[in-house]
Amino acid sequence: MPEGVVYLLEFLLVFCEDALFFGFVLPGETVLVAAAALASAGHADIWIVWGIAVAAAILGDTVGYEIGKRYGTGLRASKLGQRVGERHWDQAIQIVKARGGVSVFIGRWIALLRALVPPTAGMAGMRYRTFLVWNAIGGITWATVYSVIGYLAGKAAKQLAKHISSAILIALGIVAVLAIVVVHVRRHRRSAHRQPTDPAPSPTPLHQDVSDATAVPAEASDHLVRDQDPQQ
16 A cells, blocks of 8 residues: 555544544544554554644544534534434533543543544533643544554564465454454444433533522422411
């Protein structure tokens, strides 16, 4: 595969995973590990692979943040948002509420949240400076870890190739990648089927205040008034 094609595919797939929810089909880790493995075999430069992964991860999350900030809850109500599932949106909202900016870093390491936390942060009105800091930290560390894993895996595969034929090695690599994709897709479908069949209540806005639990219903209040009135 030409070196330029490796870089182009890596950028597009990692970027689209965060910006366009493409990670539900092909996780970015798989793409980055594959690109780094190719670099270990001399088909690409590992530093360029790493730099592209950092740039694509940060830019993709930034686009997701801006989409959430602009469209708000309308994104969740859209056809694409409904395909994600209410339960997954609720998970993203809970982690953003509980962890704030740190949630952007945490979401970078979880395939599902990687696509949902950035737009949720935008919906919640998180300051962009806070978002950018944690987005950069997450993107750099994520790209570093999986670039190293892919590069070392490629070196190990090269040593293994000395003992088995290249055709078998290629077949094993293809099977491994397909297995990762199949497991990821099945896990996503299984979690979608677990959602309740009854229509879910309207989602709670991120800024909605908690209602007063001590409020007395109107009917109960009328009974109390009649009980206290001696003429009744």
